[in-house]
Amino acid sequence: MGWAIGAAARHAATALLGENVVRPPTESGHAALDEDEYLVLALDRERQLTSLPAHALEMLISCGAYGEILLRALAAQGWKADRVRFVNPAPAGQALGDDSADRIFGDRWPHAWAPVCVVRLRHVHADSEDLVELRETARARHTNRGPYRPESIDPAVLTELSTPRSGLSLFQAAPGRDPKVTVRHVVADAERAEVADLVSRHGGRDFSHLLAWQETHSFIRRSEADAEARGDGFTLGQLFGPLAPPRQYGMRIALAPATMRLLRHVGYHRVLARQLAAMVRSSPAAVALCFADEAPSIESIVCGGAAMADYWLAATRAGLVLHPVSVILQHDDVRDELEKRLGLPGRAFFVSRLGCALTAFPPSHRLATSRTLRLV
Incomplete structure (x- = not known):
């Protein structure tokens, strides 16, 4: 997931969503509390499975699952997704050209990431879902x-x-x-x-x-x-x-x-x-x-x-x-x-x-947030 904070990334996100005006980010590098934020859900082509045709669908399903949990966590903190634009990611193995994501979203965009959708977030009242409960459920x-x-x-x-x-x-x-x-x-x-x-x-x-x-x-x-x-x-x-x-x-x-x-x-x-x-x-x-x-x-x-x-x-x-x-x-x-x-x-x-489980199974390890959520 890319968090668009740079001028190029925010411009690309708003353009994909059909918006015309991009307000400049604050000195901290991202939008003020009353301004929009933009997230770009992406498929990491270096880590995707490719040996079976069905894996292409499975990888996108995994992206959707990750996006759902992240967006619900943000909604619990008052950031509500109110607009989305889906795009077809480039197939595995396809060379990236002049319109590749790293050119569109700026130099900080990971070269192997293929965008799947752009989401606009707006700050509203916090969602009714409790963040602590959501975190505990997601971990379980x-x-x-x-x-x-x-x-x-x-x-x-x-x-x-x-x-x-x-x-x-x-x-x-x-x-x-x-x-x-x-x-x-x-x-x-x-x-x-x-x-x-x-x-x-x-x-x-x-x-x-x-x-x-x-x-x-x-x-x-x-x-x-x-x-x-x-x-x-x-x-x-x-x-x-x-x-x-x-x-x-x-x-x-x-x-x-x-x-x-x-x-x-x-x-x-x-x-x-x-x-x-x-x-x-x-x-x-x-x-x-x-x-x-x-x-x-x-x-x-x-x-x-x-x-x-x-x-x-x-x-x-x-x-x-x-x-x-x-x-x-x-x-x-x-x-x-x-x-x-x-x-x-x-x-x-x-x-x-x-x-209902008879025995507990340990969870598998997950990548660190720094590898799955990038500031671009």
Whole structure:
């Protein structure tokens, strides 16, 4: 996310939003309290996944989730998003030309960042959402890959979570454009079995696809210290729960791309898929979020990510945890089969286990704010 404080960046932001006048920033480098601020949500092309076509959509969904949480935190402090302009980011691998973002937004714009949307903020009264509560919920919102309690989730909680969502902050900034994201909970045994069957049959593709697994494996860290030093990624404990040292050593060898290249010939990837399928089958529920359109626009994708973050925060407040099962969405044939089996009302873009955790899982490490929010 770029915070436009320089003259060039503010001029570019206002031009993209169709505004004509840019008031100069104060001596501190940014607008006064009663003036507008501008944020530019961007995709870091140096860090995006590219081995599968579906990753392009996933990266934009992640941008929307990040933007939603940030804008809600700002709204809780009185800065409300009231206008937004979406742009299509340059594809991965495409050379940046004379109209590249670092030329448009000034010299401080990171060269690898591709703008996704520009948001105007105006200072109004603070939002009703409590900032401390939002911070605690956001910190508690992380993937739990462990077993869940078998008891059914309270139907009243699921009904509340089933409300069509649009990403509160981003869509409030885009009046008149509100393609809701549909929420579908999968609670019947037969339907959960359908999802588990697809995971069992196709969940090994991520492991057997050499480029995809090599890319995924690059984010597995050797230790907690390694993850902390890098500022991101997952340890084996964050993926599989507490492991004894011999088990950690064995898993590290088994998951290495060179080993996986050999083990896939004896079906190890199918073993891992069946283990994940068993977790899906034993969970009390799953959830699917769907776009209305089969070919969603950049706006719908980013705001879909915002809606996903909104759902996950609400589920966390309700005492629930999630474990996304992305592999059945990363291949069109599997996703199509999922949508048909469950009778989903649109294109599924997020599927996850849902339930109450039996054990706590540590959160993965996140990049420092200085690397994700830049003054430009």
